[in-house]
Amino acid sequence: MILDGKIVAKNKMDIIKENIDGITDKYKFTPELKLIQIGNDEASSIYARSKINRGKKLGINVTLERFDNIPKKMLIDKIKDYSIKRDINGIMIESPLPENLNFYEIINYIPFYKDSDGMTSYNEGNLSLRNEMIAPATARAVVDILEYYNIEERNASIINRSPVVGRPLSMMLLNRDYTVTICHSKTENIKNITENSNIIVVAVGKKNFLDESFTNKNSIIIDVGINYENNNVYGDADYNNLVDKVKAITPVPGGVGIVTSTDIFQNFLNGLDYQLNNL
Numbered sequence: 001m002i003l004d005g006k007i008v009a010k011n012k013m014d015i016i017k018e019n020i021d022g023i024t025d026k027y028k029f030t031p032e033l034k035l036i037q038i039g040n041d042e043a044s045s046i047y048a049r050s051k052i053n054r055g056k057k058l059g060i061n062v063t064l065e066r067f068d069n070i071p072k073k074m075l076i077d078k079i080k081d082y083s084i085k086r087d088i089n090g091i092m093i094e095s096p097l098p099e100n101l102n103f104y105e106i107i108n109y110i111p112f113y114k115d116s117d118g119m120t121s122y123n124e125g126n127l128s129l130r131n132e133m134i135a136p137a138t139a140r141a142v143v144d145i146l147e148y149y150n151i152e153e154r155n156a157s158i159i160n161r162s163p164v165v166g167r168p169l170s171m172m173l174l175n176r177d178y179t180v181t182i183c184h185s186k187t188e189n190i191k192n193i194t195e196n197s198n199i200i201v202v203a204v205g206k207k208n209f210l211d212e213s214f215t216n217k218n219s220i221i222i223d224v225g226i227n228y229e230n231n232n233v234y235g236d237a238d239y240n241n242l243v244d245k246v247k248a249i250t251p252v253p254g255g256v257g258i259v260t261s262t263d264i265f266q267n268f269l270n271g272l273d274y275q276l277n278n279l
């Protein structure tokens, strides 16, 4: 079975739009998501444009402020300024940042309820307390795909331990009674672990990393990897070889990535809701 991210994303977009429409009608304003980009990274510009377009479809005003470079203090002051503005409801710092700026240090100036990326320490930490109001969008996307397709298996291995994927996802799966094994570059016998898991989440950033030797016929593969080669995008799983040999698999493109782009707006909506009801 192909786990089609486009269908999951479309379903989520419809639900988010309905909620934003309701808020716009009730409070008579268009909510705003502020993107801050420093530098000229091409992939980062493409992601920013795609957020602007997705925002248009949802009735959210997504605005981009770009700097060639900016002193750290000025950037922090800017974030503090947007943090108290009531008409700005979400703030995202586009990565990568120039080397003089530490992403995780900078984003922690964003209040948790405006953290649409879901990556601040507060929101990452809250996952371990079963509070998922705002969660790293990629981890949320994996959960959304498993839930949309009613995957009943509860034994998962994740090949990744980053704060973007593996760490938050392990908490979110634990919150749903999964038994989770996290693997990384120092893990021995990864194939033994994945072969004995029902669900394999792979996010190592290496094309064709996950081949048949990691899987069995009942494997459910969630491919988070994004690898660019000759203007094409590939996941981490050897999709063409695996698609007929495993129980289910997400394609790349059209899998986790498109759901992640939508889940940024799920975070935005949840944060907006918090702002309207609590501040």
Ligand code: NAP
Pocket: 138, 159, 160, 161, 162, 163, 164, 165, 166, 183, 184, 185, 186, 190, 203, 204, 205, 206, 224, 225, 226, 227, 256, 257, 258, 260, 261
């Ligand atoms: P990252 O911080 O570099 O993490 C990569 C992880 O893979 C690390 O935990 C690393 O282990 C592990 N790894 C690398 N080589 C390995 C090997 N040979 N065996 C086992 N584990 C290995 O990257 P990231 O930010 O988490 O992103 C990972 C991938 O997901 C990238 O391809 C990225 O583009 C993609 N991504 C996709 C989305 C989406 O929406 N689809 C969103 C975000 C990221 P160590 O910790 O030991 O180094």
